[in-house]
Amino acid sequence: MTTHTATADLGAAIRDERVRRGLSQAELAAQIGTTREWIGRLEAGAPRVELDKALRAANAVGISFTTRQTPTWNDLATAEDHALLRTVVINMGLEGQHLTENAKDRLLTGIVRERLTADGQAHSAA
Numbered sequence: 001m002t003t004h005t006a007t008a009d010l011g012a013a014i015r016d017e018r019v020r021r022g023l024s025q026a027e028l029a030a031q032i033g034t035t036r037e038w039i040g041r042l043e044a045g046a047p048r049v050e051l052d053k054a055l056r057a058a059n060a061v062g063i064s065f066t067t068r069q070t071p072t073w074n075d076l077a078t079a080e081d082h083a084l085l086r087t088v089v090i091n092m093g094l095e096g097q098h099l100t101e102n103a104k105d106r107l108l109t110g111i112v113r114e115r116l117t118a119d120g121q122a123h124s125a126a
Helices: 007-020 025-032 035-043 049-060 079-094 101-118
Strands: none
Touching: 007 035, 007 049, 007 101, 025 049, 035 049, 079 101
């Protein structure tokens, strides 16, 4: 899978696929209801393009997009992380301190961050 990080990347990918499929700019423009000039600006990497048209152009030449949700700390938690959280919650309960769900989430975030940092794998999560 190719990651497009700028309109220039997307425009180049659309141009390459359009040419590979033997379509002219005018033919692609007619397919998606725009002008040949607009396709030219898109392919040239114009810094501002209308997203709906750009997506229609990409779809017309077979380029599809998927969304990827950034993992949460809970998504990154291992069974061991959850076991440690349960131990802390039980111990705090024995001492008469009860944690809210929000506090448990923050505690789990800290456990996961600590593990990832110790493993040298620290990265961001939502």
